[in-house]
Amino acid sequence: MNETYVDILVIGAGPAGLAAAQAARESGIENLLVLERENEPGGILRQCIHNGFGLHRFREELTGPEYAQRDIDAVRAMGIPVECGCTVLSVSPERVVTCVSRTKGFRVFRAGAVILAMGCRERPRGALCTPGTRCAGIYSAGTAQRFVNLEGYMPGRRVVILGSGDIGLIMARRMTLQGAKVLACVEIMPYSSGLNRNIVQCLEDYGIPLLLSHTVTDIRGRDRLEGITVSKVDENRNPVPGTEIDYECDTLLLSCGLIPENELSAGAGVRMSPATSGPMVSESFETSVDGIFACGNVLHVHDLVDHVSAESLKAGHAAAEYIRGNRPGGETIPVCDGEGVRGTVPQSIRKGAAGPVDLMFRPSGVFRNASAVVENDGREILRKKAMIFTPGEMSVVTLKEENIRSLTSGKLTVRIERS
Amino acid sequence: MKREITCINCPVGCRMTVELSDDGTFLSVTGNTCPRGAKYAQQECTVPTRTLTAVIQVPGSPVPLSVKTASPVPKERIFEVMQAISTAEVSLPVRAGQVILKDVLGTGSDIIATRSLDT
Ligand SMILES: Cc1cc2nc3c(=O)[nH]c(=O)nc-3n(C[C@H](O)[C@H](O)[C@H](O)COP(=O)(O)OP(=O)(O)OC[C@H]3O[C@@H](n4cnc5c(N)ncnc54)[C@H](O)[C@@H]3O)c2cc1C
Ligand code: SF4
Numbered sequence: 420m421n422e423t424y425v426d427i428l429v430i431g432a433g434p435a436g437l438a439a440a441q442a443a444r445e446s447g448i449e450n451l452l453v454l455e456r457e458n459e460p461g462g463i464l465r466q467c468i469h470n471g472f473g474l475h476r477f478r479e480e481l482t483g484p485e486y487a488q489r490d491i492d493a494v495r496a497m498g499i500p501v502e503c504g505c506t507v508l509s510v511s512p513e514r515v516v517t518c519v520s521r522t523k524g525f526r527v528f529r530a531g532a533v534i535l536a537m538g539c540r541e542r543p544r545g546a547l548c549t550p551g552t553r554c555a556g557i558y559s560a561g562t563a564q565r566f567v568n569l570e571g572y573m574p575g576r577r578v579v580i581l582g583s584g585d586i587g588l589i590m591a592r593r594m595t596l597q598g599a600k601v602l603a604c605v606e607i608m609p610y611s612s613g614l615n616r617n618i619v620q621c622l623e624d625y626g627i628p629l630l631l632s633h634t635v636t637d638i639r640g641r642d643r644l645e646g647i648t649v650s651k652v653d654e655n656r657n658p659v660p661g662t663e664i665d666y667e668c669d670t671l672l673l674s675c676g677l678i679p680e681n682e683l684s685a686g687a688g689v690r691m692s693p694a695t696s697g698p699m700v701s702e703s704f705e706t707s708v709d710g711i712f713a714c715g716n717v718l719h720v721h722d723l724v725d726h727v728s729a730e731s732l733k734a735g736h737a738a739a740e741y742i743r744g745n746r747p748g749g750e751t752i753p754v755c756d757g758e759g760v761r762g763t764v765p766q767s768i769r770k771g772a773a774g775p776v777d778l779m780f781r782p783s784g785v786f787r788n789a790s791a792v793v794e795n796d797g798r799e800i801l802r803k804k805a806m807i808f809t810p811g812e813m814s815v816v817t818l819k820e821e822n823i824r825s826l827t828s829g830k831l832t833v834r835i836e837r838s
Numbered sequence: 839m840k841r842e843i844t845c846i847n848c849p850v851g852c853r854m855t856v857e858l859s860d861d862g863t864f865l866s867v868t869g870n871t872c873p874r875g876a877k878y879a880q881q882e883c884t885v886p887t888r889t890l891t892a893v894i895q896v897p898g899s900p901v902p903l904s905v906k907t908a909s910p911v912p913k914e915r916i917f918e919v920m921q922a923i924s925t926a927e928v929s930l931p932v933r934a935g936q937v938i939l940k941d942v943l944g945t946g947s948d949i950i951a952t953r954s955l956d957t
Contacts, residue, residue, distance in 0.1 A: 468892070468893060468904040468906075468952065469891050470889050470891055480889070482891055482904065482952040484934075484953040485934065485952050485953070488934055488953065488954075567893070568893055568902070568904065569902070570901075570902075571893060571895050571902040596890075596892065596916070596917075596920050614849070615844055615845070615846050615848075615849065615851040616846040616847075618844070619844055619846050620888065623844075624913065624916075807849050807850045807851075809849055
């Protein structure tokens with residue numbers, strides 16, 4: 420089989436892949452290719468027709484398709500080839516990439532560097548262990564979003580939403596505006612992982628109750644969903660008998676979190692983080708395999724696409740530097756999660772890296788008036804106070820160049836300290 | 839008259855209490871941590887507005903057209919505006935930013951396309 424060589428191959432043309440490609444071209448890489456499975460670039464933003472994107476990056480409020488269009492236009496203007504309808508099948512540790520498309524069949528590429536930008540997908544029902552029968556009418560919120568916004572039909576009329584993540588909240592409003600009755604949004608935790616803005620504008624505006632510390636305990640229906648039972652849960656998330664509420668509904672939407680889509684990464688032998696479900700990366704977004712980089716939701720789940728773009732621009736630049744043989748040297752310092760912190764990215768920093776470096780993480784609970792503290796070998800090097808840390812929002816502390824220079828051997832730890 | 843509202847401007851999500859006169863005029867607000875909360879409370883209790891987004895089926899296109907209100911519309915007219923959008927007739931091709939309905943229902947806001955659709 421003939422191999423075609425490219426300097427940088429980007430997998431996925433969502434906001435992450437499109438931003439990484441722009442950065443790589445800006446850094447002077449000519450021989451560059453983006454492969455995308457769907458028939459259009461833009462990724463998941465194509466189905467996110469609501470507004471609220473781009474406030475950080477463009478200082479205006481855009482809808483998902485409008486945000487995506489800006490990157491699509493920029494990539495076109497730079498003449499970067501984006502091949503749609505092409506699914507990547509495998510990536511080897513030597514960066515040999517196989518793919519298949521309807522028009523060009525099976526092909527093999529050899530890449531100087533690979534950027535993984537495959538995004539994430541929703542946690543399926545199986546992963547959630549919901550009880551009751553397996554009838555029709557149960558969808559993930561994102562699937563319902565795709566039906567309504569990209570295929571133009573409604574999955575049901577009387578709806579309950581399980582999980583109060585942002586996609587579920589957005590779909591509560593979307594279904595209501597399309598004439599469905601949304602009976603309740605049910606959340607097992609005592610807090611919602613969604614943005615306040617979405618709780619107010621998607622639920623409260625339409626009088627949809629948010630039941631915190633509740634879960635679905637029964638699902639009824641033979642062919643089609645007919646009803647569900649919701650119960651209150653105690654501190655250990657066990658249902659409390661006697662608190663059951665029955666709802667008659669034909670649709671249950673599950674909005675219970677996203678998982679990075681990493682079959683390809685695993686196949687490439689990339690070391691994975693159990694905390695993020697994404698690859699472990701250095702400060703330049705390089706994985707444990709030489710020349711394979713990762714950015715966007717495939718690396719860790721973001722709430723804001725603006726942050727996806729910012730991160731992916733850095734990954735694109737870093738991949739270009741790698742192609743030129745410029746790679747930060749120096750000792751590798753591991754970055755670890757401390758108390759109250761989960762899934763810090765990057766998982767390591769090289770001492771020779773240029774600053775600043777953002778350490779991104781999810782708080783493991785809600786902390787008010789607390790500080791994020793970065794320690795190197797038990798020595799505090801940085802502290803950032805905030806009025807609130809919540810699991811629904813990615814937190815960031817930024818290491819400056821002088822912080823990195825001053826690192827000693829041993830690990831870096833990020834933790835949250837209550838005051 | 840008192841009204842409880844949640845500030846949406848940042849993750850702190852302050853619970854605020856707004857004091858309104860009998861005719862609904864905004865008098866004062868408590869519970870906000872910063873001035874952005876006060877501004878939001880006043881706006882929300884006098885003229886609440888929302889940006890609306892929706893999709894329209896376009897004959898000959900497998901993908902519906904996504905649209906939005908170019909500026910926010912009064913909250914109480916959301917369902918009327920949705921109704922107006924659903925009856926709009928659109929033909930291919932469409933350019934992003936193109937006006938689909940001018941000054942929808944006299945709200946002063948246009949309905950515009952948020953993506954392009956080619957023939
Ligand atoms: C259903 C859903 C709704 C969301 N709603 C919001 C929201 O309202 N606001 C917000 O800020 N964020 C939202 N997000 C998060 C959103 O995913 C990110 O903000 C952003 O789109 C992530 O960009 P990305 O490029 O990393 O991933 P994506 O946008 O998912 O793009 C990944 C791309 O890679 C392609 N791909 C995957 N595997 C392959 C392969 N093997 N070969 C070729 N191509 C491949 C996919 O087709 C896709 O186009 C949502 C996520 C989901 C899943
Ligand atoms: S009042 Fe200020 S601190 Fe409180 S939620 Fe609003 S913006 Fe945040």
